[in-house]
Amino acid sequence: MRHALIFAAGLGERMRPLTNHTPKPLLTARGKPLIAWHLEKLAAIDVRYVVINTSHLAEQFPQMLGDGSQWGLRIRYAYEGPTPLETGGGMLNALPLLGPEPFIVINGDVWTDADFGALPKEPEGVAHLLMVNNPPHHVQGDFALDAQGKLHDEGGPRLTYSGIGVYKRELLQDWRAVADPVDEKPARFKLAPLLRAAMRRGEVSGSHHRGEWTDVGSPERLAALNSENP
Numbered sequence: 001m002r003h004a005l006i007f008a009a010g011l012g013e014r015m016r017p018l019t020n021h022t023p024k025p026l027l028t029a030r031g032k033p034l035i036a037w038h039l040e041k042l043a044a045i046d047v048r049y050v051v052i053n054t055s056h057l058a059e060q061f062p063q064m065l066g067d068g069s070q071w072g073l074r075i076r077y078a079y080e081g082p083t084p085l086e087t088g089g090g091m092l093n094a095l096p097l098l099g100p101e102p103f104i105v106i107n108g109d110v111w112t113d114a115d116f117g118a119l120p121k122e123p124e125g126v127a128h129l130l131m132v133n134n135p136p137h138h139v140q141g142d143f144a145l146d147a148q149g150k151l152h153d154e155g156g157p158r159l160t161y162s163g164i165g166v167y168k169r170e171l172l173q174d175w176r177a178v179a180d181p182v183d184e185k186p187a188r189f190k191l192a193p194l195l196r197a198a199m200r201r202g203e204v205s206g207s208h209h210r211g212e213w214t215d216v217g218s219p220e221r222l223a224a225l226n227s228e229n230p
Helices: 034-044 060-065 086-097 192-200 219-227
Strands: 003-007 049-054 074-079 103-107 110-112 127-132 143-145 158-167 204-209 213-215
Touching (some): 003 034, 003 086, 034 049, 034 060, 034 110, 049 060, 060 074, 074 086, 086 192, 110 158, 158 204, 213 219
Parallel strands (some): 003 049, 003 103, 127 204
Antiparallel strands (some): 127 158
16 A cells, blocks of 8 residues: 555544644644654555645644655645535545555544554455444444454444544445535535445454554543653
């Protein structure tokens, strides 16, 4: 895989006041911006092209990250306008900047010690999701991972989607038939309904990461992450 997409367009409402003047992926986590951890990991596995979708305080991303050359990457920015396009709309908006092969997708507001190199380069179906143990703020989990490595929307025990996965463009092929967009110009819709539909077809695989992972969704979680030894 030579391409990756980082979701960085969120408004960061739960992180206020920290995000009043700084986008959440640019907040400092263990000594560097959250997003820099992802960029370093991507460069280490020979990803070369990274698309970062932006909205809230979008101008700060190129100001801080530049063109990606400091990591040996080429960064391109996919601006979504003043209102984010959700995960599905954001991916659809970024597709013209991504290559034809499968690409890594990462939520810009998570921190993990996961090895991105362990992700499959070519998922058997349309997506492969990295799953983690359910955190205290999401005890119900998201999807069930069976012994064959397939993910299901029903059954259990359930794990939480880490916000990291490998996707094929085909997942979005029939998005209008599955998604419920708020507005088609531009398209604004969530990715989860498309993933659930693909799971029912047996086209989504998964793996379980048992190491460190934090959804940096509140000032308290960021403070806890920064208080831990790296």
